[in-house]
Amino acid sequence: MGTYAITGIKAGATTDSKPLRLEVDSWYPTTKYEVQHSLFLWALRFLQNRHPSEKLSYYKIAGIHGSPYEPWDEDTSAKTEDEGYCTHDSLLFPCWHRPYVLLFETVSQQVLYEIMENEVITKLPENRRKVWHDAAATFRLPYWDWAEKKQRGDSVVYDVPLIAKHARIEVYNLKDGSTKVMIDNPMYKFTMPDGLVMGSYGVEDVEDGTMAIPFSKSVGTSRWALYEPESSQSWEEGEVDNEMAANALATHKWYKGENLPLAEMTYRLFLPEYIKSFAQFATTKYNTVHDPTGYLNLEFIHNNVHNWTGGTDKYIGHMTEVPVAAFDPIFFMHHCNVDRQFAIWQALNEDSADNWFEREDEQLPDNGTWSIEKGAIDTPDTPLAPFHKDTQATYFTSNDVKDWMKWGYSYPELQPWLPKYKQDGVFNKDLYTQDIRDQLQKLYSSPEVKHAPADVIINVEYKRFALGGIPYTLYFFLGDEKELVQYQEPLYTHPNLHGQDVPIPQDDPFVKVRVYHQAATDSTHRFQPGRYSQLKRATRGKVGGFSE
Numbered sequence: 095m096g097t098y099a100i101t102g103i104k105a106g107a108t109t110d111s112k113p114l115r116l117e118v119d120s121w122y123p124t125t126k127y128e129v130q131h132s133l134f135l136w137a138l139r140f141l142q143n144r145h146p147s148e149k150l151s152y153y154k155i156a157g158i159h160g161s162p163y164e165p166w167d168e169d170t171s172a173k174t175e176d177e178g179y180c181t182h183d184s185l186l187f188p189c190w191h192r193p194y195v196l197l198f199e200t201v202s203q204q205v206l207y208e209i210m211e212n213e214v215i216t217k218l219p220e221n222r223r224k225v226w227h228d229a230a231a232t233f234r235l236p237y238w239d240w241a242e243k244k245q246r247g248d249s250v251v252y253d254v255p256l257i258a259k260h261a262r263i264e265v266y267n268l269k270d271g272s273t274k275v276m277i278d279n280p281m282y283k284f285t286m287p288d289g290l291v292m293g294s295y296g297v298e299d300v301e302d303g304t305m306a307i308p309f310s311k312s313v314g315t316s317r318w319a320l321y322e323p324e325s326s327q328s329w330e331e332g333e334v335d336n337e338m339a340a341n342a343l344a345t346h347k348w349y350k351g352e353n354l355p356l357a358e359m360t361y362r363l364f365l366p367e368y369i370k371s372f373a374q375f376a377t378t379k380y381n382t383v384h385d386p387t388g389y390l391n392l393e394f395i396h397n398n399v400h401n402w403t404g405g406t407d408k409y410i411g412h413m414t415e416v417p418v419a420a421f422d423p424i425f426f427m428h429h430c431n432v433d434r435q436f437a438i439w440q441a442l443n444e445d446s447a448d449n450w451f452e453r454e455d456e457q458l459p460d461n462g463t464w465s466i467e468k469g470a471i472d473t474p475d476t477p478l479a480p481f482h483k484d485t486q487a488t489y490f491t492s493n494d495v496k497d498w499m500k501w502g503y504s505y506p507e508l509q510p511w512l513p514k515y516k517q518d519g520v521f522n523k524d525l526y527t528q529d530i531r532d533q534l535q536k537l538y539s540s541p542e543v544k545h546a547p548a549d550v551i552i553n554v555e556y557k558r559f560a561l562g563g564i565p566y567t568l569y570f571f572l573g574d575e576k577e578l579v580q581y582q583e584p585l586y587t588h589p590n591l592h593g594q595d596v597p598i599p600q601d602d603p604f605v606k607v608r609v610y611h612q613a614a615t616d617s618t619h620r621f622q623p624g625r626y627s628q629l630k631r632a633t634r635g636k637v638g639g640f641s642e
């Protein structure tokens with residue numbers, strides 16, 4: 095039988111142009127794509143209903159990412175204990191997730207075709223068949239652009255996709271392909287097909303700080319569900335509070351202290367003043383060769399979106415925890431957007447010498463996954479296991495997925511084939527990249543962002559064990575020291591707070607944080623050079639040293 099070949103979707107793609115993965119809210123509920131919505135929602139439901147022991151079931155595909163810790167589509171044992179396949183805090187982060195999203199997209203479309211051929215096509219009148227066929231052929235997984243504010247009534251707000259909002263959703267009835275029925279929404283949550291707990295097939299509890307979160311007992315996935323012993327029954331069933339998720343996106347509590355809105359943070363990912371190389375762009379992994387402005391990266395923003403979608407503190411949801419995040423169906427639309435940002439950055443930096451990670455001083459040791467030994471150096475040829483390109487067990491590598499268009503899709507911003515980029519009949523690269531930049535600015539930037547290069551970044555280094563191993567939190571303020579002393583409310587509520595860091599005991603005795611301050615959004619927060627020395631005084635001595 096061979097290995098499962100992740101081919102991507104070929105239908106609808108030509109040598110010149112590729113069907114687009116669309117922003118999910120512009121796809122659903124737009125009537126133009128109505129047939130596609132139904133096909134996709136049915137396909138996802140059928141996929142979720144496949145038995146957890148099947149290789150191409152939703153359960154098994156979601157399980158590739160983290161828990162259960164077991165091989166998929168190969169016969170291997172763990173190179174690193176208690177790790178799944180996903181690569182995080184690694185240069186491979188965007189590359190590994192590219193074939194993963196492609197796998198989900200390819201399998202979804204296969205199911206969607208099966209439904210069309212086996213269930214509906216025979217029941218459809220002749221003149222409707224072409225519409226259904228075209229809808230299936232041009233299907234590509236939509237992405238959730240969480241950094242783009244959405245129109246909701248009279249307001250423009252950050253929000254989860256409309257398709258993931260409600261427990262029930264309307265689709266075409268497969269019996270006739272024309273009337274409508276309501277079904278349980280497979281984008282709202284994943285529920286185990288046989289009603290057994292996820293632990294029956296291997297999902298384990300997750301240790302987070304002092305607590306073991308009982309994901310093994312989940313029957314359905316959750317977002318922002320209050321977890322307390324007395325509410326555990328409904329938590330196990332899977333509870334979703336999308337309002338809380340939207341609120342978290344809007345208030346954006348970056349866990350390492352940066353305080354820009356999500357859209358502006360995202361915009362900065364694409365500014366050459368900030369990020370000059372793929373290694374800076376791709377990952378949270380710290381590399382001493384980076385210059386101080388390169389603190390921002392795709393993985394960091396993505397991490398926060400995971401936590402804001404899943405929930406934090408006493409609210410627990412699957413998206414927050416790496417081992418189980420992919421069980422929430424919103425995961426794949428989130429990662430589709432991560433893939434889009436990766437592709438946009440690639441298109442903008444195609445001509446740069448540092449647009450990949452071939453240089454040895456940029457390559458870094460991996461933290462270890464199911465298939466990568468801890469300490470192994472990540473390179474563009476590291477196998478992206480367990481994803482295979484063919485039935486002969488050939489693994490994907492980062493080099494294989496560098497050109498995303500080879501895999502049958504592109505994104506709205508990335509259509510180099512459009513006539514508007516031609517000058518005297520030939521493709522003009524400058525027109526293309528300038529247009530991408532204009533689109534990014536329109537999507538994410540507000541007038542303040544013009545000041546982006548004037549942002550102030552303060553690098554701080556301090557001793558992790560300054561208090562003899564007792565945990566503590568550091569708060570960074572800009573402003574008058576006296577005001578702080580007099581402040582009665584908890585420090586984290588102070589308007590001049592510019593960053594915070596909680597040193598978690600690890601081997602390294604030093605912690606490096608980047609306190610970041612945006613210039614010129616708000617006059618009360620404006621950085622004034624004279625006050626910098628006060629920050630220095632406020633921290634020096636108390637925690638054992640401070641350096642810029």
Ligand SMILES: N[C@@H](Cc1ccc(O)cc1)C(=O)O
Binds near residue numbers: 416
């Ligand atoms: N919880 C992770 C974020 C994360 C969650 C799930 C993922 O799959 C990946 C990253 C963090 O805070 O860093």
